[in-house]
Amino acid sequence: MTATEQNFSLLLPIYSGDKPSFLERAFRSCVDDQTLPPTEVVMVQDGPVSAELAAMMQQLIVASAVPTRLLVLEHNRGLARALEAGLAQCSFDVVARMDADDVSLPTRFEKQRVAIAGGLDLVGTAMFEFAEDDGSVIGKRIPPQGQEAIARYSRFHDPFNHPTVMYRRSAVKAAGGYIDVGLMEDYWLFARMIDSGARVENLQEALLMYRVSAGAYTRRGGLGQLTAELRLQKEFRKLGFTTPLQNVRNVIVRGGYRLVPVAIRRIAYRRFIARGFHS
Template identity: 30%
Template sequence: MTAPRVSVLMSVLNGEAYLGDAIDSILGQTFPDFEFIIVDNGSTDRTAAIIRGYDDARIVPVTNRQTLSLSQSLNVGLARAKGIYVARLDADDVALPDRLSRQVAVLDAQPEVALVASAWTTFGEDGIAQMVPGPVPPLDHGAILTALATRNVLTHSSITFRRDVAAALGGYDETFTYCMDYDLYFRIAATHRLAVIEEPLVAVRIHGNQITRAPDWQIPRSREILRVADAARTLSFLTAAERRRARDHATRLCLRLARLSFRKLHLLDATGWLIRALRRAPATAICLAAHSLRRDRRAEPPAHHA
């Protein structure tokens, strides 16, 4: 049996509310030569039944016996993939009909490009008919790296990458819970080029059950972003200016972690993060801290006197 050109990779945990829309968006692609690996990551709702309800030979269901982290679950699916390219989609998002055809065309035409992303739109409970355009990431490799030095400008659901390149890197780093995609971009960029398609090819759903709405996610996620930023400071393929941007980004993250820790009254942690910020870039840390204090003072309500 001939291997498919593309392996679409999805991990889903208790995704009954939106999974059908995501599956339908892949099965409705104008590019038909794909397998669709859906990893049920230990769901306890109707997720498994929804997957079984589709009679399409391209769907490859995989079931984790216990719930894993997202990076671990994606690696389970990646190990099963047979396609030349791997396209990611989260179980609550929707791929637009020509997403696969557009990204396959870029990767076929540019062998030096190992990962292609796209712009995206967002939508909420009103449905995909009410999509709102998102930001357009930088389009060429150098500009993408410059932007990545200070923030993750790519959305995970929009990426398609060469399976052999990702496999040679060991897939997703399973020590990441939140930022496995951000880390992967830099590791791929060490040996290959990145690209972005200007038009939106995916719609990202905004809803109340997203991980970014969960309590206490900000500190662990910020710590993971800091790991990526600190690693970027030492990457030889980045320019000196990009490494400085990554250093300043890491300094801002340390100050953010200090502020988040202080709000939780974790004073020792807050002090530690302030010290880390000063060690990375003393002048930057002092300027940013002073700016933050001025902003907080402006935000204070005026005093009322009896």
């Protein structure tokens, strides 16, 4: 890659629920530990945060080896709007996503940037899942590989692990950007990108450690998420992304999943919703 082809922004949203120690580890894994660090970091503070978290953000900005700036949103606007605001502040077309409680493995950005330079618009990776309480690896999620397989898979499942992706901001914008749909703003974006002809791929190597918190499966259920799911499926049909039969299947299976008890939801998510999971 040329020097220009190596340039990219890191987009890191932060909100009040994030822990300072997790943020520090996430940030350093992306800036200090990478074989190809980002050219810049854009942190987005989504609403008020604790004094401890604010202090950690300032500490990281001051000590950062690459230019880092903070965009503060006065009120909590949700992930979709925070990402849209952050994307507008990125200096480069190529942008890597990162959450404030995960850990990027050392070669993540180098391998994704090579893939993007080769002509892709969106590149995700496999990821390890690790337990919040003791840090032990509890599984590995391997997404589909190849344009056709990803497109086929996306009719029922989110085909990318959102915290792992690197994409071209221009391709995200061409598809309409992030739109708030419950916890599924990424799935809706990726579906529109695929439908609009974006060139996509998933690296099969796990290049990120994804933190699984105690409330991960609770947040995926309830009437609010059922409403979001039904809205997403309606949008898929309006776009022509799914067939009538696929729509019925998705409403029954994915919609029903939102209403089952948490213990069952955990099993169902790994077995049916996130079928790329391998324990």
